[in-house]
Amino acid sequence: MPLTSGQRRLYSGDYNYMSQEWQPDGSVVVQISGGRSGQVHRMHVRDLWGEHEDVLSEERLPEGPPPHIAARLAEAKRED
Amino acid sequence: MADYPDWTRLFQLAGTKITIPINIEGSDVELSVSIDAITADLEVTITAAEVTLDINFLDQSVAVFDANQWFALQAQQVFLQGSGSVADNAQTALVSRTVPTGRTFFITGIAYSCQPPSAGPLAMEGALVVGGSIVAGLGSYRGLGVAFDTPVRATAGQAVSVNVGQWGAGAANACTASLWGYDRID
Numbered sequence: 001m002p003l004t005s006g007q008r009r010l011y012s013g014d015y016n017y018m019s020q021e022w023q024p025d026g027s028v029v030v031q032i033s034g035g036r037s038g039q040v041h042r043m044h045v046r047d048l049w050g051e052h053e054d055v056l057s058e059e060r061l062p063e064g065p066p067p068h069i070a071a072r073l074a075e076a077k078r079e080d
Numbered sequence: 081m082a083d084y085p086d087w088t089r090l091f092q093l094a095g096t097k098i099t100i101p102i103n104i105e106g107s108d109v110e111l112s113v114s115i116d117a118i119t120a121d122l123e124v125t126i127t128a129a130e131v132t133l134d135i136n137f138l139d140q141s142v143a144v145f146d147a148n149q150w151f152a153l154q155a156q157q158v159f160l161q162g163s164g165s166v167a168d169n170a171q172t173a174l175v176s177r178t179v180p181t182g183r184t185f186f187i188t189g190i191a192y193s194c195q196p197p198s199a200g201p202l203a204m205e206g207a208l209v210v211g212g213s214i215v216a217g218l219g220s221y222r223g224l225g226v227a228f229d230t231p232v233r234a235t236a237g238q239a240v241s242v243n244v245g246q247w248g249a250g251a252a253n254a255c256t257a258s259l260w261g262y263d264r265i266d
Contacts, residue, residue: 013180013263016157020175022164049178049239 006032006041006058020048027056039063156263158185162242163256166194171205171245174257179234186231187261190216192244193223194255202248206257211238231261 009015009032016034023029028048033040040061046054064070102124104111115122162175174192179185192206206224208216215232218224234240242257 011178011180013183016159018158018160018177020160020162020164022162022172022174024165028162028164049176 004043004055004058005060006030006043007053007055009035009037009039009041031061156265158261158263160259161256162258163254165252166244166246166255167252168201168249169247171207171243172255173209173241173243174255175259176239176241177259179236179238179240180263181236182266183236184264184266185234185238185240185261186264187228187234187240187259188231189225189227189258189260190218190242191223191225191258192218192242192256194244194246194253196222196249196253199249199251201246201253204247204255205243205245207243207245208232208259209239209241209243210234211240225258236266 003011010030014035014037015032018030018032021029027044027046029042029044030048031040031042040063041058042061043058044056046052046056065073098117102111109128113122158177160175160177162173164172164174166172166174177185187208187210190206190208192204194201194204200222202221204220204222204224206218206220207214210232211234216226216228218226240259242259244255244257246253246255
């Protein structure tokens with residue numbers, strides 16, 4: 001089975017930060033961020049690192065600050 | 081060399097091999113050094129209450145930690161954090177990583193803790209496991225963090241984890257573990 005984009009980052013090392021939330025059933029919610037892409041991937045994985053590793057769900061979270069913070073940053077920059 | 085108070089002199093040296101032993105004692109010393117060579121060996125010992133060093137390297141290889149090298153490592157910093165439930169009198173891997181392809185992972189620190197809602201453990205253990213071997217086992221009451229003075233190396237494909245155990249609580253507890261360091265791109 002081909003790797004998902006999140007798995008590809010896991011095994012290529014394109015991240016600086018990883019959090020793991022282990023679930024009672026042994027699966028884990030993994031979130032990675034940083035790296036060259038700067039993207040944030042959040043994956044629900046069964047058998048993480050195991051022979052039968054399976055990505056149950058995967059999403060790419062919005063990058064950068066939320067719109068209201070981006071607007072304030074832009075305004076602050078204009079006032080400099 | 082004798083003591084020359086308020087003595088200033090500019091050295092300009094050119095040659096294929098230059099060795100300069102320097103021993104300076106004074107209440108106010110200012111030393112400006114510029115070296116342009118194929119190989120350079122500069123050994124400096126300073127004893128003073130306040131020291132300011134301004135060093136610029138224009139070289140291919142230096143024997144001290146170079147700012148540019150450090151910045152490159154910072155770009156490869158890796159911080160991992162995991163959380164989950166740990167059964168009473170048991171140990172669980174709460175954070176883990178397979179070292180990615182083409183990288184060497186240098187682990188510089190680990191930490192662990194637990195957040196007991198009521199009954200907490202009487203003792204905890206945090207173990208750093210690299211490639212199936214425990215390379216550091218730490219014990220504590222409710223948590224601990226440690227920075228290694230010698231980074232622990234893990235190679236591409238090796239599994240790295242921090243296993244957390246809790247004993248004597250009488251119930252499972254939510255615990256966390258962290259692991260950090262940097263990747264060298266091979």
